[in-house]
Each structure stands twice: as C-alpha cells, then as structure tokens.
Amino acid sequence: SQTIHQWPATLVQPVGSPLSLECTVEGTSNPNLYWYRQAAGRGLQLLFYSVGIGQISSEVPQNLSASRPQDRQFILSSKKLLLSDSGFYLCAWSVALGMGTDTQYFGPGTRLTVL
C-alpha cells in the first residue's frame, strides 16, 4: 500500500531564516506530487505541483520554491521566511487512474510558525 511521509511535524523558525520541508511517497511510482498551504481556519491553497522529476509548476508567486530531486521526493524551500509563511503545509500525491479519477492523498502535514 502507498504511504506518504512529511517531516518535520512542527517547526518554529525566526523571520529571515531558511526553510526545508520534505515529503516522500512509498509504494507507488511516478506519482503526481503537490504542496498546499492552509492558513489557520482556512481552506487549502495549492502552491506547487509536479508531474515528474525536475518538473515543477508554481501556482502562486511567493518566496517559496519546490524541487523534486527524486521520483518520490518533493521538497519545499525558502531562502528567507516571512511572517506570512506561517501555516500548515500539506504534501499530497496522486496517480491518474483514468478520466477524472486522480484522487489526492495527503500526508500528515507540517505546522510552521514563523516568529
């Protein structure tokens, strides 16, 4: 069965510090990968998605970046964090099973607080 891991689970960082969040998927090959951010009490905002190694699409301009160095590894980074980067970051994966059936499955999330 497929599993998705995220770490760290929680993170407290000062403004201006760098960021690296990691997401890995097990039990599947060539998944589509996604990074979402959820502000407190809000819905999900898609940040990046990737359909293959080295292929990253950005949905929202920001000071964050994403990379996919391996098939099942997705990394979210920042060189200098802002207060507005605080939130709950969720990684998700999907496999296109057919027309309209690429359900997204989510990891446990990382709660980031920027002080």
Next chain:
Amino acid sequence: AQKITQTQPGMFVQEKEAVTLDCTYDTSDQSYGLFWYKQPSSGEMIFLIYQGSYDEQNATEGRYSLNFQKARKSANLVISASQLGDSAMYFCAMREGGNYGQNFVFGPGTRLSVLP
C-alpha cells in the same frame, strides 16, 4: 468567482442522525471530478469519497454518500448515523480537466460538530 462554494461554515448534528453538507461548484468542463475530504483536529486530510462527472450513479462509501445533481452543479455529502468521531472540518474539492488536468481546487470547508 468561487469555483467551490460551501455555504455552511458550521453544522451541528445529534449522534446517530444523518447530516447533509452542501457543496456547489462552477465549471465549464465536461470532464471533472468531485471529492470530499475530512480534516480532524490532528490536521491530516482524509479522502472520503469521489464522484466523476460521467458517473450516472451517486457514489457511496460506507456511511458516506454523495448526492450528485449535475444540472444544479451540486455535490452534497450525506453522512448517515453520525458518530462523535465525525466531528471535523469537511472540504469539498473539484479537479477540472481531463486525464492530465492539474487544476484541483478546495472549498472553504464546513465544521461539523456531532453532539452526544
């Protein structure tokens, strides 16, 4: 314009009763998918149920069913026999496009509280 609308910010239901969470969507695509997710206080997003735009029958998964009314562009989630563990945020989501569509959008969510 909002692609996914969930008009109920919060809902209460008595344990063992059924509850309907509303979701309406907006798309001009012929092929799309509709999803419901549950987010308990732990934060993890749990996939509940999926409905494809070409599916003629309403999707069901255990106590969850999706009331799909294509002409009205609604995809309401029905939870039968509510349990205390059903208390959580519930998000409706839509994926537009065909096989390689990546446009996946979530609604603002509905907070369900199940009362003992």
